[in-house]
Amino acid sequence: AGEKAAGVYDEDYMPEEAHAAFEPQRRRLYQALEGQPAQAEFPFLCPDGVTRHFDVRWTPVCAGGDVVAVAEVTRDVTQERELQERLRRSDELFRGYMKSSTENIYCFEIDPPMPLDLTVEEQLDYLYEHTRVAVANAAWARQAGFDGWESIVGLPLDEVVPRAAPGN
Secondary structure, eight states: OOOEETTEEHHHHSOHHHHHHTHHHHHHHHHHHTTOOEEEEEEEEOTTSOEEEEEEEEEEEEETTEEEEEEEEEEEOHHHHHHHHHHHHHHHHHHHHHHHOOSOOEEEEESSOOOTTOOHHHHHHHHHHHEEEEEEOHHHHHHTTOSOGGGTTTOBHHHHSOOOOTTO
């Protein structure tokens, strides 16, 4: 039988498969009953058939050295999980494109941003001192003499595009 609270059993409002799936989280709750804060994240099949994801945190409430209650904070993290999954898929597509494209693709990052009042020579010096490769694909990495795009990202500009010697 399920846990009774205010005359209702949890299986009265929780689908059977969700009730069974909740057992690992229930063990975390017992951890809080023993005096240790606990946290669990789990999917929950709602009565409308939609699965939502929840982050639950239990904090023991003590009096006189004994646990007298457990405070629970439940947060719906469904949108966060969906966003994480979309970002994961987007990153996967981006990496595939960067690996398979035959055209050179690259982007540099200048940090801190370059002042606008520098002479052309000062701008070149600044670029070589403050620029790193932010994005590069396999085609450009090969052209620059590297095995893969992962090995080129983050490198200083002068390691990828050597500055021409004066007079050349």
